[in-house]
Each structure stands twice: as C-alpha cells, then as structure tokens.
Amino acid sequence: xxQLSSSKGSFIALLPLLLFVFTFLGAGIYLNDFYAxxxxxxxxxxxxxxxxxxxxxxxxKISTFLKGCGDEKIMTMCVIYLLAGAFTVVSKATGSxxxxxxxxxxxxxxxxxxxxxxxxxxxxxxxTGTSVGAIVALAAIVVSFAEKTGASLSILSASLLGGAMFxxxxxxxxxxxxxxxxxxxxxxxxxxxxNLRIAFPAAVLAAAVLIYQGFLLDAGDTVFAxxxxxxxxxxxxxxxxxxxxxxxxxxxVLVTGIFSAGVIGIYNQDFNLLEFxxxxxxxxxxxxxxxxxxxxxxxxxxxxxxxxxxxxxxHLISKRTNKRYAYLGIGGLVGATNMAIANNTVSILVxxxxxxxxxxxxxxxKKKVASVLDIFACVVQGVxxxxxxxxxxxxxxxKDMNYFELVGNAWYIWFLLLGTIIYFSGLFRSKVSKNxxxxxxxxxxxxxxxx
Numbered sequence: 001x002x003q004l005s006s007s008k009g010s011f012i013a014l015l016p017l018l019l020f021v022f023t024f025l026g027a028g029i030y031l032n033d034f035y036a037x038x039x040x041x042x043x044x045x046x047x048x049x050x051x052x053x054x055x056x057x058x059x060x061k062i063s064t065f066l067k068g069c070g071d072e073k074i075m076t077m078c079v080i081y082l083l084a085g086a087f088t089v090v091s092k093a094t095g096s097x098x099x100x101x102x103x104x105x106x107x108x109x110x111x112x113x114x115x116x117x118x119x120x121x122x123x124x125x126x127x128t129g130t131s132v133g134a135i136v137a138l139a140a141i142v143v144s145f146a147e148k149t150g151a152s153l154s155i156l157s158a159s160l161l162g163g164a165m166f167x168x169x170x171x172x173x174x175x176x177x178x179x180x181x182x183x184x185x186x187x188x189x190x191x192x193x194x195n196l197r198i199a200f201p202a203a204v205l206a207a208a209v210l211i212y213q214g215f216l217l218d219a220g221d222t223v224f225a226x227x228x229x230x231x232x233x234x235x236x237x238x239x240x241x242x243x244x245x246x247x248x249x250x251x252x253v254l255v256t257g258i259f260s261a262g263v264i265g266i267y268n269q270d271f272n273l274l275e276f277x278x279x280x281x282x283x284x285x286x287x288x289x290x291x292x293x294x295x296x297x298x299x300x301x302x303x304x305x306x307x308x309x310x311x312x313x314x315h316l317i318s319k320r321t322n323k324r325y326a327y328l329g330i331g332g333l334v335g336a337t338n339m340a341i342a343n344n345t346v347s348i349l350v351x352x353x354x355x356x357x358x359x360x361x362x363x364x365x366k367k368k369v370a371s372v373l374d375i376f377a378c379v380v381q382g383v384x385x386x387x388x389x390x391x392x393x394x395x396x397x398x399k400d401m402n403y404f405e406l407v408g409n410a411w412y413i414w415f416l417l418l419g420t421i422i423y424f425s426g427l428f429r430s431k432v433s434k435n436x437x438x439x440x441x442x443x444x445x446x447x448x449x450x451x
Contacts, residue, residue: 009311012053017304017340020046020297024385028403039386040292043300050303061303068302069295073343077132077388078291083254084136084392086283090258091236092140093279094265099233101144106229110217113151114210117142118159118166118412122203125167127245129174131381132388134164136254137240139396146400151217154405157393159210161382162412164389166203169378169416170195173247175345176377180370183352184359190367195374198419206412236261290391297386301341310337314354326362327424330355330369331376342387344377368424375420382413 020043027037051061068074091097108116117138125134142160146153168174172188181188240257244250262276271279304310317333333354338347351373359369381387385403393406407413 008315009308009313011312013304013307013309013312014340015053016046016050016300017309019049020300021339021385025403033402039289040296043293043296043386047296047300047303050300050307054303054307056306064302064306065299068299071298071302073346074294074298077294080132080136080250080254081287081291081294081392082284083251083258084139084283085285085287086280087136087236087240087254087257087261088140088396089283089286090265090276090279091261094236094261094268094270095230095233096236096261096264097140097144099229100141100237101148103229103234104141104145110149110151111214112211113145113149113217114155114159114214115207117145117156118163118207118210121160121163122166123163124241124244125164126171127167128247129168129171129177130244130250131161131164131168132392133244133250133253134167135160135389135392136250137237137244139393141237143396143400149217152213152409153397154401155210155213155409157397157401158406158409158411161389161393161406162206162410165378165382165416166199166412169374170199176348176374179345179348179352180374180377183348183373184356184366184370186366186370191370191374194367194371198371198375198423199416202412202415202419205415209411232264235264287395290395293386293391294388297342304340309340310350313337313340314351318354318358325425326358326364327368327372328421330358331372331420331424334373335376335380338377338380339384342381342384344381347377347380348373372420372424375416379413379417379420382410383407 023045024037024039024042027042031037047065050065051058054061056064088097104116121134121138124137125131128134138160139157142156143153145151146156168176170192171177172192177188177191180186181191236257239260240253243253243256248256258280262280265271266273266276313336314333317329317336320329330351334347334351337351338344341347341350355369355373358364359366382389384390390403390406394401394403397406
C-alpha cells in the first residue's frame with residue numbers, strides 16, 4: 001500500500017482550506033460582489049487558521065508554508081500571470097487586440113461568435129497541451145469581442161474556458177495526459193480513444209447550446225462594422241499562437257509576444273521606449289491579486305497536505321468505494337485532491353499510485369482509470385474559483401462578470417461531468433447482454449448456421 005492510502009489523515013487539516021473557500025464564495029454571494037473582499041485576504045484567513053490549528057512548531061509551519069509558496073509549479077504560474085498581463089497591456093496599446101477582433105468580426109458572423117471562440121480555444125489548447133496558454137492568448141480578445149459586439153462576456157469567457165479544458169484534456173502533450181498515462185502505465189492512444197468517447201459528445205452538446213445562445217443575440221443592437229485590418233498589428237498574436245503550437249516554452253512565447261508588440265508600437269509611434277516599460281509594468285500590476293492568491297494558496301495547500309488533509313480525503317474515498325462505483329470513486333478522489341491543491345496535474349500525480357492500487361485490486365481497465373483521472377481533474381480545475389484558469393478569466397473580466405456567471409455558462413465542463421457520471425455508473429449500460437432480446441438470439445443462430 002502507498003503511504004497516502006495507508007494513513008487515515010485528519011479532517012481537521014482541511015478546515016483552513018474550507019474556511020478560505022467558504023469565506024471567498026460566501027462574501028461574494030452575500031455582498032453580490034466577488035471583488036468586494038480581496039481574494040488574497042480570504043486565503044490569508046485560511047493560512048492564519050492553519051498556523052493556529054496545526055501541531056508543528058512555528059518554525060516548521062513557516063518552512064512548510066514558504067516551501068509551498070515557492071513550489072516550482074506555483075512560481076511558474078505566477079511568472080506566467082505577470083508576463084500575460086504585460087503582453088495584454090502592451091498589445092492593446094499597440095492595437096494588436098483591436099486588429100485581431102476586427103479580423104474576427106469580418107469573418108465570424110455574430111450568431112456563431114460563441115461557438116467560434118469555443119472551437120478556436122479547443123484547437124489552440126489541444127495543439128499546445130495547455131489550457132492556461134490558450135486562455136492567456138485569447139482572453140483579451142474575448143473581452144474586446146464583448147465590448148464591440150454587445151455579446152455576453154460571461155458566455156464568451158465560458159466558451160473560452162470550455163474549449164481550453166477540452167483541448168487540455170485530450171492533448172497528447174498535455175501534462176495531465178502524461179501524468180495519467182504514466183501513473184497507470186497506459187498507452188496515450190488508448191487513453192485518448194477512451195476520453196474521446198465521453199468528451200466528443202459533450203463538446204457537440206456544448207457547441208449546440210452555444211449556437212442557440214448565439215442566435216439569441218440581437219444583431220440590431222450591436223454597433224460594429226467591417227473595417228480594414230493592418231496586418232502588421234496582428235503579428236504579435238500570430239507569433240504567440242504559432243510558437244505555442246510549435247512547442248516553444250511558454251515563457252519564451254510570452255516574452256517574444258511582448259517585445260514584438262513593443263517594437264511595432266514604438267515603430268508606429270504609439271509609445272516610446274520608456275512608455276513601453278511603463279506599460280509592461282502596468283500589466284504586472286494588473287495581475288497582483290491573482291499573483292498573491294496563487295502564491296498564498298500554494299503555501300496553504302502545502303500545510304494542509306503535511307497535516308494530513310489529503311490523506312484524509314484519500315482514505316475516506318478509497319475505503320467507501322466498491323467495484324461497481326470504483327471509477328467514480330477514483331474520480332472523486334482526484335477531484336477532491338484537486339480542490340485542496342488547485343493543480344490538476346499535481347492532483348493526478350498525487351492520487352495516481354492510489355488509483356493504480358485500486359485498479360490492480362479490483363481488476364479495473366487501466367485506460368478507463370487513466371481517463372477518469374484526467375477527466376475529473378479537468379472538470380474540477382475548470383470550475384475551481386481559485387484555479388488558474390478561472391482566476392485568469394475573472395481578472396480579465398474585471399467587474400463585468402462574476403464567478404457564477406462564468407461557470408454557469410461553461411456548458412462543455414458540465415456536459416463532460418454528466419457524461420462521465422453516466423458512462424462510468426453504467427446507467428445506460430445494457431443489462432441484456434447475458435439475456436439478450438429474442439431477435440438478437442435469432443440473429444446469432446443464423447450467423448452460426450451460416451458459418
């Protein structure tokens with residue numbers, strides 16, 4: 001048995017995390033404003049409770065907290081936030097964002113705007129293997145689409161979120177795919193085919209809903225017209241998307257985008273060198289809240305993990321899971337773990353050994369286990385209010401949408417969850433396989449005689 005599955009853990013260890021989540025959501029609901037209480041303050045309450053509750057010495061607790069804040073994946077996301085903010089502000093000042101939006105308006109009719117964003121996001125995320133990268137590349141464009149067309153920012157952002165999670169979940173080069181297949185010693189193509197059985201119908205249903213919502217838009221109320229697009233101004237976004245698809249490191253991609261936008265802006269006299277530096281820093285400042293929230297959440301997650309919070313989740317779910325609902329139990333395990341640490345890749349790595357034990361013990365299909373690990377991690381990450389994807393979209397959306405408006409329109413994620421539950425619970429699984437319909441028996445006997 002793995003170390004995680006052999007320890008019962010402690011429910012008390014989850015209280016600081018629960019305090020943060022309920023404070024963050026509760027204040028937003030009560031005040032009808034998710035920005036009234038700064039999210040770093042909400043997570044700080046959880047951190048303070050963790051320091052008060054947990055039994056280690058103050059030096060050990062501080063060390064654990066700081067190690068969590070400085071975790072490589074946490075710091076990676078924080079630097080990406082800063083670079084994404086700088087790229088957005090500089091490219092907007094250059095006119096690149098408006099150029100891309102005008103180009104889209106020239107070729108995408110209004111009723112297909114929502115589904116168009118979904119498809120483009122899915123393609124970009126599948127090609128790059130990262131949902132965050134797709135959101136970084138397209139979020140500012142989505143906001144401008146909403147401003148110029150009068151379309152719902154929450155639906156546009158949710159379309160971007162759904163497409164990003166679709167591509168990330170299925171991509172062969174996604175961290176989650178690699179983690180799930182390596183943990184279960186499963187071939188990527190087998191896991192892809194298994195995922196596709198659930199993800200594709202969910203995507204089709206989501207696309208249908210988005211098309212319906214698109215046709216509800218009143219074109220008469222929108223004020224925009226086809227306009228000439230300066231091809232030079234779209235170069236920064238073309239570079240970012242092309243380099244991402246080619247597999248370049250996300251830091252190199254964003255830095256290239258920032259400097260290309262800067263060069264074009266200086267050449268066109270939109271700003272000078274000093275103003276370019278000031279715009280870049282303005283982009284950094286715009287990401288301060290999400291930067292601090294991710295940093296503090298990383299530290300809180302490390303403290304919760306060390307105190308036995310994840311052990312408690314693992315023991316509770318694995319103990320109550322039987323073979324009939326084993327796949328959904330594994331899904332619940334990785335989903336609950338992801339809620340605690342807000343990182344879908346790490347959640348799969350943490351729960352992978354336990355999932356493999358359950359697979360061996362209950363003789364489960366490894367491709368199905370790998371699939372359910374990835375899907376549930378994707379679903380939870382896609383709706384987590386303090387997850388990177390949602391935080392990015394909310395930071396770009398400012399006060400024009402709230403958390404519930406965003407996730408409430410994330411149709412793909414909800415259809416994916418529903419489809420996964422139906423598929424793995426066997427609600428529509430044929431119960432007549434052992435005693436098939438008489439016509440099936442007749443057909444089988446005819447084939448036997450023919451043979």
